[in-house]
Amino acid sequence: MVDRPPEQERPEENPPQEQVGVGIDTSAEGSLVLPEELISSIHEALAAGDVQQAEVLVHALHPADAADILEILSADERTLLVEILGATIDPEVLSHLEPTIREEVLEQLGAENLARVLMHLDSDDAVEIFEDLEEDAQQHILSALPLAYRHILQEGLSYPEDSAGRLMAREFVxxxxxxxxxxxxxxxxxxxxxxxxxxxxxxxxxxxxxxxxxxxxxxxxxxxxxxxxxxxxxxxxxxxxxxxxxxxxxxxxxxxxxxxxxxxxxxxxxxxxxVDDVVLVIEEEAEEDIMKLAGVAETDLYDAAIDTAKARFTWLLLNLGTAVLASLVIGLFSGTIEKVVALAVLMPIVASMGGNAGTQTLTVAVRAIAMRDLGPWNALRFVGKEVIVGAANGVIFALVMGLVAWLWFDSAMIGLIIGVAMVLNLVVAALFGTLIPLGLERLKIDPAVASSVFLTTVTDVVGFLAFLGLAALMLT
Amino acid sequence: MVDRPPEQERPEENPPQEQVGVGIDTSAEGSLVLPEELISSIHEALAAGDVQQAEVLVHALHPADAADILEILSADERTLLVEILGATIDPEVLSHLEPTIREEVLEQLGAENLARVLMHLDSDDAVEIFEDLEEDAQQHILSALPLAYRHILQEGLSYPEDSAGRLMAREFVxxxxxxxxxxxxxxxxxxxxxxxxxxxxxxxxxxxxxxxxxxxxxxxxxxxxxxxxxxxxxxxxxxxxxxxxxxxxxxxxxxxxxxxxxxxxxxxxxxxxxVDDVVLVIEEEAEEDIMKLAGVAETDLYDAAIDTAKARFTWLLLNLGTAVLASLVIGLFSGTIEKVVALAVLMPIVASMGGNAGTQTLTVAVRAIAMRDLGPWNALRFVGKEVIVGAANGVIFALVMGLVAWLWFDSAMIGLIIGVAMVLNLVVAALFGTLIPLGLERLKIDPAVASSVFLTTVTDVVGFLAFLGLAALMLT
The missing domain is CATH 3.10.580.10 (CBS-domain)
Structure with missing residues (x-):
């Protein structure tokens, strides 16, 4: 620290006078998102068919901001704007677009414009755009390109997806x-x-x-x-x-x-x-973890409703399977529930607490594995700690909920049953919340994708089985 | 693109001959995490009390790797290693440690060593370490520092937490x-x-x-x-x-x-x-979103079991509140359940599907808000799309589950009831999955923290209410 205070670079000077900042002002509150007036102006220019005004407004923006504008517009407005910009579109804008939107824009631009755009980009950005194109669109563009550029695109595509070869630029010193x-x-x-x-x-x-x-x-x-x-x-x-x-x-x-x-x-x-490419990768990887844990695609926000619905369907179907399995467990005890209807009232609590506690453990595990903070070297210690945490919170919530259930239904036995089931389910949740992601990782399956379905299955089944099973044993 | 292929920097050369790579070899599979043999060697050196060997092994590492080693060791081993390293510890190691572990190590090092460490770090790293110390530890260290350094630390601390002032280095050209x-x-x-x-x-x-x-x-x-x-x-x-x-x-x-x-x-x-500081911030922010959605602290992995249990308790208590609320709703219909026990068997399915579909929507919304991809300019379109997606999947799952329930309990009416409840709950899930985070954002509350508790409350209550309410109306 400060064994090198930059004193001589800071000449003593007069107290600052009123003076406006130079360049883009980022100091005002909320100025970080695109100003609403700008967005409105563009909406208006497009609605009025004022081609020149729209072009001027968009060309004045940084490519990253222009890309944001394209994403914000409705599909019709976007088509119009891309038509207006046409061949004058800044190639950098394309590399800043979300994949779903980009695909739409590329299709509209056509092979000739696209070939021009690719030639003006760094090789890594060009490959990134090119790789998302359909096979015959790729052929079309390749034939429109000089041999040297063609070679670079083809070489870029020869590396595995998400590899360093795709990420790298070929320009260096x-x-x-x-x-x-x-x-x-x-x-x-x-x-x-x-x-x-x-x-x-x-x-x-x-x-x-x-x-x-x-x-x-x-x-x-x-x-x-x-x-x-x-x-x-x-x-x-x-x-x-x-x-x-x-x-x-x-x-x-x-x-x-x-x-x-x-x-x-x-x-x-x-x-x-x-590092600027890596910043995007880091963000993408974090994004992936969040999205996969909830069973949604990364492009979800920009996909059409029909594609979103389809993409989410599989996940929901899996969860329906889990829910039906849990129902089958409940069905085993319908006789008991018929006699003591309080059980039906209380049973979701045990399953829900197990699910929530397990999700906490699971999230920590998935994220720690992704960040390489959790691996064979400390897995055992982690599992041990989580079980202790699960047991500790299990006992506390068993006491709380046991008391509540006792007073609510005036039955100490029901209080005891829900308490024991609670401890059991929270310990099981901790155990599976750690073992499922660690096991998937060992099998080389991404823990973020599949962990939470497995976990809810376990906490639902164990929750209902423990609570209703104990009740069947002790109440009838 | 390649309007500048660096040809002249690539002399034509003979075919490559056998030659080992220079520097650290990152090409071997799995060499990215610390090799297990190294970890074992350090464990062994510490167990055998081989001070010199342990010191040699750790000093050979990059500070970021040495910090990882300290995090991996058990608390006892860590204490021993810090004692061995003592005043010779590389200051950079400290700035790479997780906050929880760092606190432990700093305490052991003592004020005098710490003052020395801080003086050797860039001002931003020094402030980052200093800000986490207890008030009197800070005073202790300040008094051991030359005036110029003292001033810089105090100035750094005068800026708000998580502000640019804390993040910046004072050394520039x-x-x-x-x-x-x-x-x-x-x-x-x-x-x-x-x-x-x-x-x-x-x-x-x-x-x-x-x-x-x-x-x-x-x-x-x-x-x-x-x-x-x-x-x-x-x-x-x-x-x-x-x-x-x-x-x-x-x-x-x-x-x-x-x-x-x-x-x-x-x-x-x-x-x-x-940008290297910003990379850490980006990661921290993504981490925060993931962790907050599950109600766990960022430092969770490295906290002691007791601290983890305490930190997670609040979240679970909130969820218990939600679960009890849902139980109260079920309680309203105990008469109906007593007559038709199939309702108890099926009711968790409606609530669970609503919760899962809502979480999908919520996750997309929370992440998009954090990435500034979702705001007033496209909120309405987003809500509209989500409701359509919810309705579409709702109808499909209503048909599937309606049929299953009909066959299972041989009652078309029960099939109809669960179908209608399903559509209703998935639409409500979509609506609240979007409106809750957007509303919290407008109230300047972090949507990642509170959204999911609110959402589950809604999907549980609506799920049970719709299903049991319809049943009460139509079956009795």
């Missing part, structure tokens, strides 16, 4: 180990085909294998005669082409990287992944 | 607008107190207000006589000190930034936020 800073800076000044933005220089040996990395902030402060070999960090994290993007994100996060070199099977430098 | 690239590079070469890593040069006017930003990759490729004022991007996103970190993350994500200048109320440059 690699410098021979023997060069000096002076040579390097002269080269960079003369080069006309540098990437727009890069954060590190990759140092390579004669076989084009990365041997070190130099952050630009170190390079720019170094003296001309210094050798790259002396300045570079040798501890560099190379990313194999086939590495899963989730693992890439882990490495960036764990080691705080700005960029990392991607290497082929022979260890040669073939691309670079930068 | 600001250059007057009138300088040339040559002057700037000479200055950077001479300066001895530059930040370790920076990605952009901030260009300031004489009042020390940021007027532009130059990515280092542009600066290093520019010629010496070029003026900063001509090279800089004027469209810069300045972050006010008081901005919430969630908004900061949004700006970085939306505009793909590597760093952004932080300004005080007068618009003067006071600090910088870099």
């Amino acid at each position: 690699a410098i021979p180990q023997s060069w000096t800073i002076g040579q390097t800076i002269d080269y960079l000044r003369a080069a006309e085909d540098l990437p727009d933005i890069f954060y590190d220089l990759y140092v390579v040996n004669p076989k084009h294998k990365p041997v070190g990395i130099i952050p630009l902030s170190r390079a720019i402060g170094a003296r001309r005669p210094e050798k790259l070999g002396d300045l570079m960090d040798q501890e560099l994290r190379t990313i194999p082409l086939t590495m899963d993007q989730e693992d890439v994100a882990y490495i960036f996060r764990q080691y705080g990287l700005a960029s990392a070199p991607v290497v082929d099977a022979a260890g040669r430098l073939v691309g670079t992944i930068t | 600001a250059i007057p607008q009138s300088w040339t690239i040559g002057q700037t590079i000479d200055y950077l070469r001479a300066a001895e107190d530059l930040p370790d890593i920076f990605y952009d040069l901030y260009v300031v006017n004489p009042k020390h207000k940021p007027v532009g930003i130059i990515p280092l990759s542009r600066a290093i490729g520019a010629r010496r006589p070029e003026k900063l004022g001509d090279l800089m991007d004027q469209e810069l996103r300045t972050i006010p000190l008081t901005m919430d970190q969630e908004d900061v993350a949004y700006i970085f994500r939306q505009y793909g930034l590597a760093s952004a200048p932080v300004v005080d109320a007068a618009g003067r440059l006071v600090g910088t936020i870099t």
Whole structure:
């Protein structure tokens, strides 16, 4: 800390006078979302058919904001706007669109416009857009592209989905180990085909294998005669082409990287992944976990109602199966319920508490597994702790609910039964809330997808079975 | 795209020969988590009291990995290891620890070691550690620190929690607008107190207000006589000190930034936020949403069993309230249930399906609100779509379950009743699954925290009420 306070960069100065900020003002409350007036203006321009006004408004926006506008508009308005923008649409806007909306826009743009758009994007963004296209749309566009671009798209697609190969850009700066800073800076000044933005220089040996990395902030402060070999960090994290993007994100996060070199099977430098891509991956992975736990698709918000309904149907059907199974358990005890109707009143409580407590455990487990905080090394300790927590809360809620049930139905026995069932179900919930995701992970099934259906099945069945079973034994 | 294929940086070369990779090998399957042998070796060294071996093993690790080791060890092993490392512990290790574990370690280290640790960290990391300490521990450490450091910690703490002021580092590079690239590079070469890593040069006017930003990759490729004022991007996103970190993350994500200048109320440059800090914020925010939806604390995994049990208790108590409310509804119809015990068997199905369908809607809404994809501008369309989806699936599941119930209990009437109740509850689930989070957001309450309790209350009550109410009307 502050062994380097930037004093000389902060000249003493007069007290600040009134002066408006430069650039985009992000200081006002609520200015972070697109201003409603802007959205209204665009709605109005489109409704009035004021082509020029709509174009001016959208072109003034950052591509990411323009993409948000396209997402916000109704399908008809969007079609109109894309028609207006046509060939002048900023290629960057497309890479910021949600996949569902993008598909719609791409279809409207047509192969020729699309080929132009792809040629103006970085290779990673171009591949990302290209991979979502239909087979024959892909062929159409490929034939409209110069050979070099065609090759890059095809190569990009040859890597597995969600791999480093798809994520990487093919534009990077690699410098021979023997060069000096002076040579390097002269080269960079003369080069006309540098990437727009890069954060590190990759140092390579004669076989084009990365041997070190130099952050630009170190390079720019170094003296001309210094050798790259002396300045570079040798501890560099190379990313194999086939590495899963989730693992890439882990490495960036764990080691705080700005960029990392991607290497082929022979260890040669073939691309670079930068932190801005990783930010999107991290968000996507977190999104996936949340969505899968509830059984919805990631694109849900932007899908048409019919697609959303279809996508959610499977999950609900699974849950219906679970619910029917629980009903079958209840059905076993209809005789008992007929005699003591209080049981029907109380029984959902035991199942519901088990479900909620289990979901707490499950969520912690799923997230910890995804973040690599939970694995074989601490699984046993985690299960042990969760069972203790389940038992502790089980006993407390058993006392609370036992008392309530006793007073409500004037029967100590019913109070006792619901209490015992409660402890039992909360311990079972803890046990399965940990074992289900750990087991799925070991079977290489994503714990976020399937865990919660299994869990509710267990807590429902055990909840009803324990409560009604005990009642059948002790009340009749 | 590839209007700049880096051909000249890729010399043609011989086919690759056998050669081991340089640096840390991340290519082997599963090498991303700490190798189990390493963990075992540390366990063994600690058990055998082999102080030197343990120290060697841990010091060889990246601070982020060393922090992971400390988190994995049992409490006793951790105490022993911290004792061994003592004053030689890498300050960076502390900033990578989970808060719960860090608190434990800090306590053991004592004020004097801590003061030393804080002085070696960047100001943002130091403030982050310092803010979690108890009041008197803070006083202790402040008195052990030189005045300049003390001032920085106190200033950091004066900003609201989770604000840009807490997140920013005070070390940045600001250059007057009138300088040339040559002057700037000479200055950077001479300066001895530059930040370790920076990605952009901030260009300031004489009042020390940021007027532009130059990515280092542009600066290093520019010629010496070029003026900063001509090279800089004027469209810069300045972050006010008081901005919430969630908004900061949004700006970085939306505009793909590597760093952004932080300004005080007068618009003067006071600090910088870099993307590596934002990556952690993004992850933290996603984590928060997942955890809050299930009613667990973010630190849950590392909390002691007793703290976890306490933290989860409130949520379960709320859910017990909900469950009891639902039971009261059932209680209203005990007469009907006594006559037709099939109702007790079937009733959890309606409530459960409503809960699941509602949770799907709710999850999409909560996440979309957090990502600023859902707001007043499209709320109405979203609610409309969800109701359509709920109705569509409601009708399908009504047919399925109606048929099942009819066959099971040989009563068309019971089939009809459960069908109608199902449609009703799924539409209500869709309606409240959207309106609850949107309403909470408007009231400035975090939708992730409270939404799901409200929702289950509604789907349980409506589910039982619709099903049993219809049955009471039509069966008796």
